[in-house]
Amino acid sequence: MAVRWLDPAEEEAWRAYRRMRTLLDLQLSRDLAEYGVSEADYDVLSTLSEQADRSMRVSELAQWMHWTQTRLSHHLTRMQSRGLVTRETTSEDGRGARITLTDDGWQLLRAAAPGHVTSVREHFIDLMSQTQLKSLTTIARRVVDHLSD
Amino acid sequence: MAVRWLDPAEEEAWRAYRRMRTLLDLQLSRDLAEYGVSEADYDVLSTLSEQADRSMRVSELAQWMHWTQTRLSHHLTRMQSRGLVTRETTSEDGRGARITLTDDGWQLLRAAAPGHVTSVREHFIDLMSQTQLKSLTTIARRVVDHLSD
DNA sequence: CAAGATTGAAAACTCAATCTTA
DNA sequence: TAAGATTGAGTTTTCAATCTTG
Numbered sequence: 001m002a003v004r005w006l007d008p009a010e011e012e013a014w015r016a017y018r019r020m021r022t023l024l025d026l027q028l029s030r031d032l033a034e035y036g037v038s039e040a041d042y043d044v045l046s047t048l049s050e051q052a053d054r055s056m057r058v059s060e061l062a063q064w065m066h067w068t069q070t071r072l073s074h075h076l077t078r079m080q081s082r083g084l085v086t087r088e089t090t091s092e093d094g095r096g097a098r099i100t101l102t103d104d105g106w107q108l109l110r111a112a113a114p115g116h117v118t119s120v121r122e123h124f125i126d127l128m129s130q131t132q133l134k135s136l137t138t139i140a141r142r143v144v145d146h147l148s149d
Numbered sequence: 150m151a152v153r154w155l156d157p158a159e160e161e162a163w164r165a166y167r168r169m170r171t172l173l174d175l176q177l178s179r180d181l182a183e184y185g186v187s188e189a190d191y192d193v194l195s196t197l198s199e200q201a202d203r204s205m206r207v208s209e210l211a212q213w214m215h216w217t218q219t220r221l222s223h224h225l226t227r228m229q230s231r232g233l234v235t236r237e238t239t240s241e242d243g244r245g246a247r248i249t250l251t252d253d254g255w256q257l258l259r260a261a262a263p264g265h266v267t268s269v270r271e272h273f274i275d276l277m278s279q280t281q282l283k284s285l286t287t288i289a290r291r292v293v294d295h296l297s298d
Numbered sequence: 299c300a301a302g303a304t305t306g307a308a309a310a311c312t313c314a315a316t317c318t319t320a
Numbered sequence: 321t322a323a324g325a326t327t328g329a330g331t332t333t334t335c336a337a338t339c340t341t342g
């Protein structure tokens with residue numbers, strides 16, 4: 001079967017996307033590092049913070065973040081030792097573990113969030129027009145829908 | 150100073166972008182893994198392959214890929230031990246090292262490329278209209294220009 | 299046995315030296 | 321001394337068990 005290689009416009013789109021991804025990631029993690037937070041940390045903290053009780057099951061968190069349970073488990077061990085989350089065996093299911101954001105974890109997120117949002121604006125959101133923002137959302141949603149079995 | 154939080158549309162754009170990024174990455178690396186190649190491997194191999202002599206200086210490659218020299222050096226050690234690249238001291242500059250794609254490295258890229266391009270199409274490029282492709286390119290270029298000191 | 303989660307070893311990446319040549 | 325590159329130690333991520341409860 002013949003491969004359909006990318007034409008010049010497609011190639012350029014792919015390269016530009018990849019480059020944006022790389023540079024934006026570097027910038028955002030550099031900025032977050034000032035608060036002693038990695039992107040992974042921030043994602044865990046902010047996800048937990050959005051729950052009414054600031055807690056989630058490990059499996060639930062892993063699925064939501066698209067992380068393997070193994071990776072999350074190791075990461076939570078480190079965050080726990082830093083006092084950012086607690087781990088408790090839950091009554092719902094004797095096998096399960098429930099992760100809860102501590103006050104320190106919440107405070108750390110509160111401290112990092114304004115700077116992070118400012119970075120996201122400065123290096124991404126504010127560089128686009130309203131139309132472009134809409135367009136990006138549509139594209140991203142399409143890709144996400146496609147990839148979410 | 151007051152923080153300008155993201156409004157709902159901006160928030161949605163940012164979340165969708167992040168989710169796309171995560172899922173697309175997972176899918177592409179899963180697909181590449183079938184050929185025994187990581188995304189990092191693929192990037193090194195394809196970058197070298199685009200040079201006339203299939204070779205580059207380490208520093209040049211590191212700058213182009215936005216990798217630290219350390220990361221690249223370690224990665225090249227592994228690729229070298231797999232027989233994918235060679236390392237030679239160059240005559241131009243006694244301090245420098247020149248990395249060259251071996252025939253095996255070239256063959257591995259040739260083997261992986263069709264499948265990779267097919268993945269990129271299926272999960273990204275072909276999901277967009279011409280207009281969306283252009284729009285994405287414009288956005289990405291803008292972000293890249295902004296972030297490229 | 300399957301599901302939820304953890305563990306330990308190996309691989310990959312980062313950070314702080316170190317080494318060599320300009 | 322600075323530039324180009326590597327090294328080794330520590331951290332993070334992955335891979336393959338393992339453990340415990342449903």
